Amino acid sequence: LALCVVLPSVAMADTLDEILERGSLRVGMEPGYMPFEMTNAKGEIIGFDVDMMKRAAKAMGVKLELVSTAWDGIIPGLLTKKYDIIASGMTLTQERNLKVSFADPYIVIGQSIMIKKSLAGEIKSYKDLNNPKYKVASKLGTTGEQATKRMIPKCTYISFETEQEGVMDLVNGKIDAFVYDLPYMELAYKQKGEGKLVLLSQPFTYEPLAWAIRHDNPNFLNWLNNFMAQVKNDGTYDKIYGKWIQD
Numbered sequence: 001l002a003l004c005v006v007l008p009s010v011a012m013a014d015t016l017d018e019i020l021e022r023g024s025l026r027v028g029m030e031p032g033y034m035p036f037e038m039t040n041a042k043g044e045i046i047g048f049d050v051d052m053m054k055r056a057a058k059a060m061g062v063k064l065e066l067v068s069t070a071w072d073g074i075i076p077g078l079l080t081k082k083y084d085i086i087a088s089g090m091t092l093t094q095e096r097n098l099k100v101s102f103a104d105p106y107i108v109i110g111q112s113i114m115i116k117k118s119l120a121g122e123i124k125s126y127k128d129l130n131n132p133k134y135k136v137a138s139k140l141g142t143t144g145e146q147a148t149k150r151m152i153p154k155c156t157y158i159s160f161e162t163e164q165e166g167v168m169d170l171v172n173g174k175i176d177a178f179v180y181d182l183p184y185m186e187l188a189y190k191q192k193g194e195g196k197l198v199l200l201s202q203p204f205t206y207e208p209l210a211w212a213i214r215h216d217n218p219n220f221l222n223w224l225n226n227f228m229a230q231v232k233n234d235g236t237y238d239k240i241y242g243k244w245i246q247d
Ligand code: ARG
Pocket: 029, 030, 031, 032, 033, 037, 071, 088, 089, 090, 091, 092, 141, 142, 143, 144, 181
């Protein structure tokens, strides 16, 4: 009995080839995370990641397509090819890196804590929140949630679908603290916190943010890393950084 197996002779295409053939770069992002991706009054998605991806698409000579997606499905969406890349303020974690490949990080941030003003005297760091009497919240599926569960294990943890709801409940006094990425918190504090909340702005985790792509795309990864090195050194990155982040 002779079995004949026909092996396909075409090489697996790298995502970079698909982008060039299609003529567009598809970017997955969840636009609730200022200043990296957010929706303006006209309903357009704007932000740091958006500007960087505009530059990347331009350098590739293709159009940019933004694909708005829910945070908890953002990695599955990449794996099922709904987009080519995730540019969504995603922290490079060892756990996520098992499923996706990350380009070189574009910024390092950390978790910070915003508390009700009435707690300013008793809460000086995340450690002081480690007590079941404190209601501490973050966002579902984020590193803020992971850090809270790991580093403040005894608090009463509450999970929100969106950053905005968490901050609202803090302003309304329904929770005691909100844990989240510092750049977001600085803006949330400016918009909603003055006089009502206190921001403990000393980051207590180390989190590089990076773009994620599917594994096994050496050409695309190489392109992204060299693009990053270029813009970081030719002034482009600093211009975009200065536009969205004021130190
Ligand atoms: N850096 C955090 C994380 O990776 C939060 C990112 C949230 N991004 C967003 N577009 N909503 O978990």
